Amino acid sequence: MNTVTRPRILVVGAGFAGVACVRRLERILGPREADLTLATPHSYQLYLPLLPQVASGVLTPQSIAVSLRRSRRYRTRILPGTAIGVDLKAKVCVVQKITGDLVYEPYDYIVLAPGSVTRTFDIPGLADNAFGMKTLAEAAYLRDHVITQLDLADASNDPAERAARLQFVVVGGGYAGTETAACLQQLTHEALERYPRLDPTLIKWHLIDVAPKLMPELGEKLGRSAEEILGRRGIEISLGVSIEKAGPTEVTFTDGRVVPTHTLIWTAGVTASPLIATLGAETVRGRLAVTPEMAVPGHDGVFALGDAGAVPDLAKHQEGAICPPTAQHAMRQGKVVADNVIATLRNQPMRPYVHKDLGLVVDLGGTDALARTLGVELRGVPAETVARAYHWAALRTNVAKTRVMTNWTINAVAGADFVRTGFQVNKRLKDFEHTSMYLTPEQVREHVAAQDADSPAR
Template sequence: MNTVTRPRILVVGAGFAGVDCVRRLERKLAPDEADVTLVTPFAYQLYLPLLPQVASGVLTPQSIALSLRRSRKYRTRIIPGGAIGVDLKAKVCVIRTITDKIVNERYDYIVLAPGSVTRTFDIPGLTEHAFGMKTLAEAAYIRDHVISQLDLADASDNPAERAARLQFVVVGGGYAGTETAACLQRLTHAAVQRYPRLDPGLIKWHLIDIAPKLMPELGDKLGRSAQEILRRRGIEVSLGVSIAKAGPEEVTFTDGRVVPTHTLIWTAGVVASPLIATLGAETVKGRLAVTAEMCLPGHDGVFALGDSAAVPDLAKGQEGAVCPPTAQHAMRQGRKVADNVIATLRGEQMQPYVHKDLGLVVDLGGKDAVSKPLGIELRGLPAQAVARGYHWSALRTNVAKTRVMTNWLLNAVAGDDFVRTGFQARKPARLKDFEFTDSYLTPDEVRARVEGAGIDHP
């Protein structure tokens, strides 16, 4: 079989789902059985659950960025860029490379795992003035920004400015928001001890969420435990509240309160990648509607999984239930999709995805955590051991495991450091500057581009 006739498998996205799919394909496919290509803006897999610990400086950025080029044995071709459109009929993926060149990549089989982007709403000033917590750059940038607020407050002789710079608002009472508020509060609490001119009592953290409960997936008892831990640390938790508008120096809550602040961190959920909207296919709450085998109905050779696909959750036994957008599902879906792609190639029977949720872990920093592994409720050090043990074991490479464990040990022994790395330039960067959600094409633009390139629809 030569390279001309060899089937082309294109995987979009290097998150948990995409990388596990690629690695499985590499292990199980013969070298001459198919060509595998991966489209990703960055040649690393980001371990998202540990981003709050990067923002707080407990972990270094490179410790959770797992290189895809480290091993020489992998044979997948990597295209450095992002998929901005897919023509399912012509079997063409439109890619914007990191040099802004737009190319058409043909495929025989495509695995769509583009992940998700931060969910925003039509709130005045939100995208212009809020920070996100979805990328490695955002986590590093937020750390610089938070430390700079202490520097600027210390340098200011204006009491109002000083108070505003020492107030921080986090929106989103899910895992990302709760862990972000908890980890960064620990950072500022430790750092302010090095600023003798600053009153530690001026530092105020606000965690708000429109939902009536904090992390409802944990259950009432653990949710209340987490809330009590945060309040004991001085974090003001407001539920049933969101943002009415955001400005450069203040945030207005929906209950009428106006909080003077220069730091608004938005972690109020995620939505499927805008790439899904370019397909013109059926969706379920924005996620691509797929079968239990993660196939797109009516389109041969198209698979979708992870945050961007509404994969039926057969383990729940409830009609209409779909898998939540979590890492444990994405990794297992990636492996199952790889098996189903190989089965399709070889004319074998595909298998449905079934996985029972193993539980949830929430690391609040220090000795504080709440966890619910296999339905068992844990708090404090046992919960912390489970949370960090789970994250450590889920890291894909031994290099990453060594780096993370070393960082944890060093932080436990030496404490936090408060060095700004220089990510914060004079020109501020906010939510709208990191995720490039305006780069995607419409379905009509995709078709026009493909037809303009002389690629016929079958």
């Protein structure tokens, strides 16, 4: 017999969208109005925009991992695992816990915000030899790896090995790739005085992208400024170029160049979580088709947003326009989805999501930064001030704000350090993208049906 008397709200994913939704639900809903569950493998929200600063050592990993349990209204049950399938008809979500066990989580309302996974385009050798930059573990490991290359190059007497270890390739000319290349180049530049045996001219950073422009979101002027800043710092930019194949000690570009390197960092785009494919619902560019209220048509109580939902961009007044999967949109969508879930619970009308971008900030390390806010373009120190103020204000807890500000201050005063922690074993992109765990729509139905047969009283 089912003894549940309150509606069950399940939120999948603890990114910007999922956390914003949960926090608003906790604030507005009374404890007896609904039971809240958040399915996520980690009990923290990762502040992704500052991940390049973790990779470069400006920030410690813990400073941008914002605890989900630090909330005055905290009452959400956290289910530590990854949602690998959803049966929309049975209203059951299959979750693989961090122990490997499967949990069949029933719901009355589900908010899908599982984030995204790295898109690799099936390039030979990429998953085995490239590094990603989407998780805290990847950023921390990448920092260790870059410092390891400096150590090995410094100790080597082989000119070919030394040159290969001091070449670094970053693929992806968006925010993640550009900021990662800039911040890590800054790290290797500052390291030179600690490695007197290294020839500075041997350290080479390559930033490549198949697109014709670097960070097109910046616009013509700021985009050109970004290229000038990176070029001045010795980063070689190649546009209209991608990777043909990747090996452990060299990378082949699509223009025929072969670059000897032990460091290939892949940030060339993401795609919606494989969870979306398990629903068997209509998609738009890989994301779930949703209404302006972020509801999935034809399925009561199902909402999708962020990287998972193709949310119509009503602010653009352009047919077919959908909101880009940015943190700025995700945070605001999370609040609107929470309001719409509550409206559905209370038999009130839902409201559509409408939001116009307030601007953008790009931190290129040191005092190099670019910003466009409220139509005003900034460069250098003013842009750096705006960028850090924006990120600092967006951090959800005072503890996170204190840690980040402390790290920034220490780094400004003491400079970078070049310590390898050695906490992680050798890993590449394939070791962080656990896409094989997801079920097909047929497998989801089979699993849920088998569970129902074993537990008829569920």
